[in-house]
């Protein structure tokens with residue numbers, strides 16, 4: 001199984017501890033416990049080579065965090081509890097913390113490629129869960145404020161007539177390598193850097209299977225009918241809340257019709273064209289840490305579909 005960048009399988013999520021108030025309280029008094037702060041969706045890093053995620057010990061926090069702002073992430077390989085911490089948008093606490101540890105808050109997207117996989121997974125996880133909390137402070141059904149339960153894995157509506165439970169969500173998107181004969185389909189959006197092409201992707205819609213989403217997106221974006229669809233692998237993509245679900249698919253035709261406004265261009269590429277284009281600098285591909293590039297590289301290395 002391909003374990004993609006931004007995943008965090010090394011962290012034991014210890015779901016059974018989320019309701020264990022005594023154990024969680026002991027963790028928050030334990031100097032071994034690690035806290036991963038997030039401020040305005042930015043992650044705390046040290047700009048070394050490689051860039052490192054900064055995990056703070058609980059006694060080095062500078063601020064007394066509210067229980068509502070701390071979310072239990074899991075237990076690391078050294079058996080230390082890890083928590084995500086959502087810092088207030090006002091910057092004082094975050095500046096103090098960054099100064100105390102010699103780091104800075106930055107957008108994970110900006111430094112992703114400079115991180116080691118372990119750190120990238122931890123920061124992606126903390127960013128994803130804190131983002132969900134920041135956008136679910138109020139009940140989506142009745143508009144009343146919600147409160148945190150289960151160490152961050154549930155928010156409950158405080159309106160006694162509602163009490164709706166809200167669970168952390170992730171938004172599935174499909175990303176697919178579509179092949180016809182010995183060519184692969186790639187497209188580009190107008191806003192992308194010059195010469196940049198990628199396999200196609202799009203969000204899954206309500207009431208739709210992943211396979212349907214693959215077929216619909218390829219038809220919508222390139223006017224191509226797709227036959228066989230096979231699952232490949234998936235990648236957390238917390239910018240802000242996606243899970244990229246990767247597929248390989250076989251096209252039933254090769255006449256491209258750009259149907260929507262989403263793509264500026266879509267083309268079939270042979271392996272040779274990709275190789276030559278990259279060599280000549282006339283073709284740019286997604287970064288190697290992305291599932292987009294993985295799907296392409298597997299095919300470049302010889303997969304048929």
Ligand SMILES: [Zn+2]
Nearest residue numbers: 139142157162
């Ligand atoms: Zn409610």
